[in-house]
Amino acid sequence: MRKIIIKYKMSFAVAILLTILDSSLQIGVAFFMKFITDATISKNMDLLFKLAILASLFFILQFIFYFISRVARAKYIQNVIGFLRENIFEQLFKLQINDFHKKNSAEYISMLSNDVKLLEESYFEKVLDLVAMSSQLIVTSLALIWIHPFVALIAILLNLLPLAIPGAFNKKMDNSKKIYSDSMMTYTEKLKDYFDGFEVIKSFNIEKELIRSHNISNKRQEKNKFSFVLIESLMNALSFSSAFFIMVIVFALAAFYSINGSVELGTMVAVIMLVNYLVVPIVEISYIIGDMNSVKSIKNKIDEFLNAKEICNENNSNATFNNSIILKDISYSFEDTKVLNKINLKLEKGKKYAIVGGSGSGKTTLAKLILGYYDDYDGLIKLDDINMNSISDFNRYNIMTMIHQNVFMFDDSIINNICLYKKYEEKYIEEAINKSGLDKVITSLLEGRNARIIDNGKNFSGGEKQRFAIARALVKKTNILIMDEATSSLDIETASDIEKSILTIDDLTAIVVTHKLNKSILKMYDEIIVLDDGKIIEAGTYDELMDKKEMFYALLKMATN
Numbered sequence: 001m002r003k004i005i006i007k008y009k010m011s012f013a014v015a016i017l018l019t020i021l022d023s024s025l026q027i028g029v030a031f032f033m034k035f036i037t038d039a040t041i042s043k044n045m046d047l048l049f050k051l052a053i054l055a056s057l058f059f060i061l062q063f064i065f066y067f068i069s070r071v072a073r074a075k076y077i078q079n080v081i082g083f084l085r086e087n088i089f090e091q092l093f094k095l096q097i098n099d100f101h102k103k104n105s106a107e108y109i110s111m112l113s114n115d116v117k118l119l120e121e122s123y124f125e126k127v128l129d130l131v132a133m134s135s136q137l138i139v140t141s142l143a144l145i146w147i148h149p150f151v152a153l154i155a156i157l158l159n160l161l162p163l164a165i166p167g168a169f170n171k172k173m174d175n176s177k178k179i180y181s182d183s184m185m186t187y188t189e190k191l192k193d194y195f196d197g198f199e200v201i202k203s204f205n206i207e208k209e210l211i212r213s214h215n216i217s218n219k220r221q222e223k224n225k226f227s228f229v230l231i232e233s234l235m236n237a238l239s240f241s242s243a244f245f246i247m248v249i250v251f252a253l254a255a256f257y258s259i260n261g262s263v264e265l266g267t268m269v270a271v272i273m274l275v276n277y278l279v280v281p282i283v284e285i286s287y288i289i290g291d292m293n294s295v296k297s298i299k300n301k302i303d304e305f306l307n308a309k310e311i312c313n314e315n316n317s318n319a320t321f322n323n324s325i326i327l328k329d330i331s332y333s334f335e336d337t338k339v340l341n342k343i344n345l346k347l348e349k350g351k352k353y354a355i356v357g358g359s360g361s362g363k364t365t366l367a368k369l370i371l372g373y374y375d376d377y378d379g380l381i382k383l384d385d386i387n388m389n390s391i392s393d394f395n396r397y398n399i400m401t402m403i404h405q406n407v408f409m410f411d412d413s414i415i416n417n418i419c420l421y422k423k424y425e426e427k428y429i430e431e432a433i434n435k436s437g438l439d440k441v442i443t444s445l446l447e448g449r450n451a452r453i454i455d456n457g458k459n460f461s462g463g464e465k466q467r468f469a470i471a472r473a474l475v476k477k478t479n480i481l482i483m484d485e486a487t488s489s490l491d492i493e494t495a496s497d498i499e500k501s502i503l504t505i506d507d508l509t510a511i512v513v514t515h516k517l518n519k520s521i522l523k524m525y526d527e528i529i530v531l532d533d534g535k536i537i538e539a540g541t542y543d544e545l546m547d548k549k550e551m552f553y554a555l556l557k558m559a560t561n
């Protein structure tokens with residue numbers, strides 16, 4: 001967070017300077033009151049007239065400073081909050097895919113919205129308030145010392161009391177604000193679930209249950225907010241009443257000196273006003289400290305996230321793919337469950353590989369490991385002679401592309417959903433559109449390539465979306481293409497046509513996870529890898545495996561019967 005303040009040090013300095021000037025000017029009012037009272041008592045009309053003119057100029061100046069200081073402050077807040085959000089967002093995209101999925105995406109949404117808002121209100125704005133109030137406190141104390149050192153000393157000593165109050169509530173405020181922030185996060189998570197699952201909720205008639213669950217979560221959030229406000233109110237009430245107590249004592253002291261004639265009435269008026277200016281910042285400072293303490297854990301959480309170097313794979317590698325990918329004794333577990341066991345595999349450049357096996361045998365996990373989704377495996381994966389773990393994400397995704405079963409579509413034009421905001425030569429775009437079978441889809445649309453895709457492609461069928469995913473991968477022209485049930489939503493004929501056109505691309509290394517055991521397609525693969533319970537139990541060409549009459553043979557027989 002300090003980094004962010006430093007980044008905008010100039011705008012911070014300007015905001016602080018103007019805030020100090022604005023708050024210091026306010027004490028001028030006390031002196032005007034003193035001089036006006038003195039002029040009234042001495043019936044000096046001339047002085048009264050001069051003071052009125054001076055006061056008008058003073059108030060114009062104060063108006064200008066107040067306005068400029070507010071603008072400078074708003075500008076500073078706009079800069080730091082914008083920069084903080086950009087930093088969090090950038091850091092999110094430095095996460096590896098696997099690390100990103102360790103948390104519910106609503107947690108990130110909550111961090112970018114709720115937590116940033118809490119920090120804006122209770123940290124960044126409060127830093128400026130703290131400076132403003134402290135400067136007002138210092139200037140007022142100096143003015144009081146100048147007017148009456150003894151009254152000033154008593155007032156300053158008594159004012160230490162409200163300042164000690166936030167310290168007593170430190171831990172409680174921090175805990176309750178953390179609980180409040182967590183409940184806001186849970187609420188955001190639930191909202192995301194309800195909206196994503198809208199169709200399921202409606203079609204299973206579970207609206208009532210969901211509304212009940214929503215209301216419980218909503219009430220919990222409000223209850224946690226109330227608990228926080230309760231502690232905050234208690235702290236603020238203590239600060240406020242102790243300030244009132246101080247005010248009364250100092251007024252009484254000033255009145256005593258005025259009655260015994262050792263100070264003039266004008267001075268007494270100035271002291272009363274100055275004590276007010278002293279007490280307000282004291283109370284405010286104790287509120288501000290309490291408020292800033294309350295977001296300490298949120299601030300630490302964001303600081304930790306922004307500084308977490310180990311989750312970022314920023315090494316600038318420059319690997320290329322010329323020979324093979326080698327997997328040596330690869331084992332992988334999700335928590336305590338072993339999903340892949342001692343996998344040894346060589347995938348050569350330009351060859352086509354099919355990964356087949358029963359449901360849950362580990363096909364997708366193997367494909368994701370090759371893609372570098374997970375880096376916490378046992379064994380070694382090498383791309384040519386380079387350890388896969390030392391290759392940056394950016395470098396790796398320039399070499400390989402994966403097409404998943406579920407396709408995400410952006411709210412944008414068809415062409416932007418194919419090229420994904422990059423520039424490609426027209427002939428490559430045309431080729432990708434044709435090979436993926438998207439040409440028929442595009443020509444059927446009035447606006448062609450410029451037709452708009454809305455709400456994650458709800459105006460397209462599952463099969464059409466898969467064609468988009470294939471076109472995206474083809475236009476990117478990476479050396480390695482990994483497909484995970486990428487044609488599962490397409491009819492057999494279209495799926496076969498697309499798969500055939502991919503399997504005939506010469507230089508492409510294709511690794512295809514498939515359930516569709518189609519003889520004519522399977523014959524096109526250089527090697528079929530059969531997985532069972534996380535182990536490779538056989539591998540070879542279609543003919544070799546059929547001759548062996550083992551697992552692959554059995555799977556094929558089952559699929560064709």
Ligand SMILES: Nc1ncnc2c1ncn2[C@@H]1O[C@H](COP(=O)(O)OP(=O)(O)OP(=O)(O)O)[C@@H](O)[C@H]1O
Pocket residue numbers: 334339357358359360361362363364365366
């Ligand atoms: N993110 C995950 N967390 C925990 N377990 C997982 C995760 N992903 C997969 N698994 C488990 O790992 C095992 C292998 O899953 P995987 O998706 O690799 O199998 P698969 O052969 O591709 O299955 P299918 O053909 O049904 O898609 C399964 O038992 C699955 O439950």
